[in-house]
Amino acid sequence: MDLDRSKVWEFIERFVELAAGAGLIGVMAVADRAGLLAELARQGWVTPDELAGDRFTERYVREILAALASAGIADYRQEDGRFRLPPEHAACLTDPTSPYLLAGWLDLLPAAMKSIDRLAEVTVQGGGIPIEEYDGRVVVGIDRANAPSQRILLTRRWLPAVPGLEARLQGGARVADIGCGSGAAALAMARAYPSSTVVGYDVDSRAIQRARAEAAEAGLENVDFVLAGAESLPPGFDLVTALDVIHDLPNPKATLINIRESLSPEGLLMMMEPKVGPRLADNFSPRGSLLYAISVLYCLPQSLTGEGPGLGTAWGPVAAEALCREAGFSSFHVLEIDNDFSSFYEVRP
Ligand SMILES: C[S@@+](CC[C@H](N)C(=O)[O-])C[C@H]1O[C@@H](n2cnc3c(N)ncnc32)[C@H](O)[C@@H]1O
Numbered sequence: 001m002d003l004d005r006s007k008v009w010e011f012i013e014r015f016v017e018l019a020a021g022a023g024l025i026g027v028m029a030v031a032d033r034a035g036l037l038a039e040l041a042r043q044g045w046v047t048p049d050e051l052a053g054d055r056f057t058e059r060y061v062r063e064i065l066a067a068l069a070s071a072g073i074a075d076y077r078q079e080d081g082r083f084r085l086p087p088e089h090a091a092c093l094t095d096p097t098s099p100y101l102l103a104g105w106l107d108l109l110p111a112a113m114k115s116i117d118r119l120a121e122v123t124v125q126g127g128g129i130p131i132e133e134y135d136g137r138v139v140v141g142i143d144r145a146n147a148p149s150q151r152i153l154l155t156r157r158w159l160p161a162v163p164g165l166e167a168r169l170q171g172g173a174r175v176a177d178i179g180c181g182s183g184a185a186a187l188a189m190a191r192a193y194p195s196s197t198v199v200g201y202d203v204d205s206r207a208i209q210r211a212r213a214e215a216a217e218a219g220l221e222n223v224d225f226v227l228a229g230a231e232s233l234p235p236g237f238d239l240v241t242a243l244d245v246i247h248d249l250p251n252p253k254a255t256l257i258n259i260r261e262s263l264s265p266e267g268l269l270m271m272m273e274p275k276v277g278p279r280l281a282d283n284f285s286p287r288g289s290l291l292y293a294i295s296v297l298y299c300l301p302q303s304l305t306g307e308g309p310g311l312g313t314a315w316g317p318v319a320a321e322a323l324c325r326e327a328g329f330s331s332f333h334v335l336e337i338d339n340d341f342s343s344f345y346e347v348r349p
Contacts, residue, residue, distance in 0.1 A: 118133065122304070129301035158344055175241065181211070184214075187223060246323075272343070311323075
């Protein structure tokens with residue numbers, strides 16, 4: 001076969017870049033779980049020996065630091081052999097209160113990859129993989145990835161973007177958060193709007209357990225968590241939130257119909273979905289690759305359990321509006337919220 005050697009080498013370089021990224025996710029996951037990343041962030045410039053102290057094994061620490069520095073994740077000072085995690089990187093990797101925290105991906109990606117054998121099976125045979133079949137770390141990863149921004153921004157920026165909604169919530173409203181995961185959004189709303197009642201629904205018992213534990217610890221009385229699918233929502237809600245959920249559902253249209261029927265006449269659904277361009281090629285970028293990767297590894301297989309249409313993570317606003325209208329909603333509005341990763345839709349019956 002006549003190959004253009006320069007193109008082969010271009011692709012080899014590209015593959016090495018991708019393999020390095022995947023490997024470094026593994027290395028960062030190790031360092032994260034061992035507590036080494038947090039310690040590196042805390043200590044500033046350190047030698048491997050100092051960082052190891054009597055808590056870690058120096059030989060591992062040295063290799064991990066070399067890996068992190070090779071990719072610009074950690075800084076390295078040749079003259080004294082010291083490493084550090086710059087504060088800006090620590091904001092993304094180790095600070096649990098930072099809205100930039102990305103560390104959830106260090107749980108989510110390795111946990112989802114544990115299902116690669118099953119994913120290969122369903123790719124051949126069809127069918128899906130229900131959420132409970134995934135390693136429990138996915139639940140932790142999703143919470144870690146989404147909770148920091150939800151805790152900070154949901155009640156300060158996202159809900160106030162809907163005219164009049166904040167006042168209603170302050171006055172006392174009935175709210176359901178469907179696919180609530182570990183409960184960060186429901187808890188944030190219960191805290192911010194003490195006159196409102198908030199119910200979180202999820203089908204994953206591990207997530208509901210975590211949410212109930214958080215609620216008990218916070219001592220909040222206006223929030224409840226129910227182990228149930230969004231397709232069996234009772235009537236009477238003024239607001240339903242679906243944050244990063246609808247594209248995961250095996251029966252999104254039936255669920256949207258049920259949500260519409262559960263809303264009070266002036267009620268509304270707020271959906272948060274990954275931000276994507278309208279055409280496939282608009283998403284040919286590292287962000288698009290990450291979305292499609294998580295779609296293949298986690299979202300799509302869930303949505304293909306049962307008779308699911310398999311929306312995929314990157315289904316986008318055009319398909320979202322069409323599905324909401326098919327489910328009988330009369331208005332669909334993309335909210336003007338400045339966010340690099342998510343789009344927000346205000347949907348009314
Ligand atoms: C990507 S996670 C998002 C969790 C949370 N809303 C957040 O933003 O972090 C999707 C959630 O939807 C839940 N889920 C999947 N199918 C569901 C269904 N039919 N009804 C309710 N929740 C469902 C999953 O268990 C999972 O917790």
